[in-house]
Amino acid sequence: MVGIDAEKDSQSGFGHGRVGFVAIVGRPNVGKSTFLNQALDYHLTAVSNRPNTTRKRWLGILSDADSQIIFADTPGVHASSNRMQEAMADTVASQVEGNDLVLCLCDPTRPFGDEDRRVADLVRATSKPVLLVVNKVDAASDEEVATIRDAYLEIVDDATVLELSAKNGAGMEALIDTIRIALPEGPFLFPDDQLTDVIERDIAEELIREAAYEWVRQELPQSIFVEVTDWAETEKKIKITATLHVERESQKAIVIGERGSRVNQIRKSARETLREDLEKFVDVRLSVKVSPDWQNRKRFLSDKRVVDLNS
Numbered sequence: 108m109v110g111i112d113a114e115k116d117s118q119s120g121f122g123h124g125r126v127g128f129v130a131i132v133g134r135p136n137v138g139k140s141t142f143l144n145q146a147l148d149y150h151l152t153a154v155s156n157r158p159n160t161t162r163k164r165w166l167g168i169l170s171d172a173d174s175q176i177i178f179a180d181t182p183g184v185h186a187s188s189n190r191m192q193e194a195m196a197d198t199v200a201s202q203v204e205g206n207d208l209v210l211c212l213c214d215p216t217r218p219f220g221d222e223d224r225r226v227a228d229l230v231r232a233t234s235k236p237v238l239l240v241v242n243k244v245d246a247a248s249d250e251e252v253a254t255i256r257d258a259y260l261e262i263v264d265d266a267t268v269l270e271l272s273a274k275n276g277a278g279m280e281a282l283i284d285t286i287r288i289a290l291p292e293g294p295f296l297f298p299d300d301q302l303t304d305v306i307e308r309d310i311a312e313e314l315i316r317e318a319a320y321e322w323v324r325q326e327l328p329q330s331i332f333v334e335v336t337d338w339a340e341t342e343k344k345i346k347i348t349a350t351l352h353v354e355r356e357s358q359k360a361i362v363i364g365e366r367g368s369r370v371n372q373i374r375k376s377a378r379e380t381l382r383e384d385l386e387k388f389v390d391v392r393l394s395v396k397v398s399p400d401w402q403n404r405k406r407f408l409s410d411k412r413v414v415d416l417n418s
């Protein structure tokens with residue numbers, strides 16, 4: 108049976124092997140998106156040193172000859188307060204049950220806190236196998252690693268533990284191998300050259316927001332939303348026009364900077380990352396707009412922004 112399926116699959120251009128969905132969960136800032144980008148060797152989702160960088164579920168597909176691992180990066184688990192954060196929390200909860208395996212990341216450089224407890228409780232409740240990954244081991248002592256691991260295991264109790272530095276790649280191969288052998292056999296679900304289910308426009312919005320986080324050092328937690336308004340593409344060049352939505356006039360002034368200096372840095376930074384990702388000459392045009400209370404408005408939380416894997 109397997110042979111026949113495999114033949115059929117290869118005729119349709121799809122492979123066959125270990126295949127499955129893996130949810131990446133953890134408190135904000137533990138390195139979930141860094142891990143995904145590192146695993147794919149592609150800058151797919153935004154990474155920053157501030158919490159709540161990821162706002163929706165991102166699929167990242169890692170294929171080789173014998174396996175296809177479909178990762179779902181999720182927003183960090185935190186205490187919900189506004190509509191966007193509630194939507195983010197719902198996304199995580201559905202991911203934990205909707206996947207074949209749960210990758211639970213924790214951060215030994217910070218003490219076990221309320222958010223960790225929430226994550227551990229969520230993971231304990233799942234019927235899926237759990238891999239507990241202690242990330243950032245490059246920045247933590249053995250004692251810190253043991254402390255966070257034990258605190259999680261006390262709640263999660265049945266998990267395989269691995270150590271990782273998503274930043275420098277240490278432990279990456281062992282982790283991918285462990286994931287691979289835990290997945291069921293089956294036909295590939297995506298063509299083996301497909302990296303994600305999101306469109307390039309989404310990646311552009313994500314990477315422009317990442318650049319904004321990098322350059323706007325003042326505290327603007329979650330108050331930037333990027334919307335690509337035009338995408339003009341020729342064989343060699345892509346011209347991307349985007350609006351940076353902020354909540355207040357004061358934030359607009361911060362983002363623009365003196366005589367446009369900050370928005371220009373954001374533009375340059377985004378352009379550089381996007382050129383690498385899209386492998387074309389990329390030009391980015393940005394404008395900044397005040398859109399009060401966007402976090403509570405439905406338009407900004409539409410299916411494109413916060414999606415459920417099962418939908």
Ligand SMILES: Nc1nc2c(ncn2[C@@H]2O[C@H](COP(=O)(O)OP(=O)(O)OP(=O)(O)O)[C@@H](O)[C@H]2O)c(=O)[nH]1
Nearest residue numbers: 135136137138139140141155159160161183273274
């Ligand atoms: N030292 C060290 N830092 C790391 C490692 N992995 C991630 N980081 C840093 O941790 C910060 C958060 O990384 P992200 O990948 O954005 O974290 P996240 O879990 O996706 O965060 P949210 O999307 O906000 O939930 C960034 O500054 C990363 O550079 C690691 O292995 N070692």
Ligand SMILES: [Mg+2]
Nearest residue numbers: 139140160161
């Ligand atoms: Mg993230």
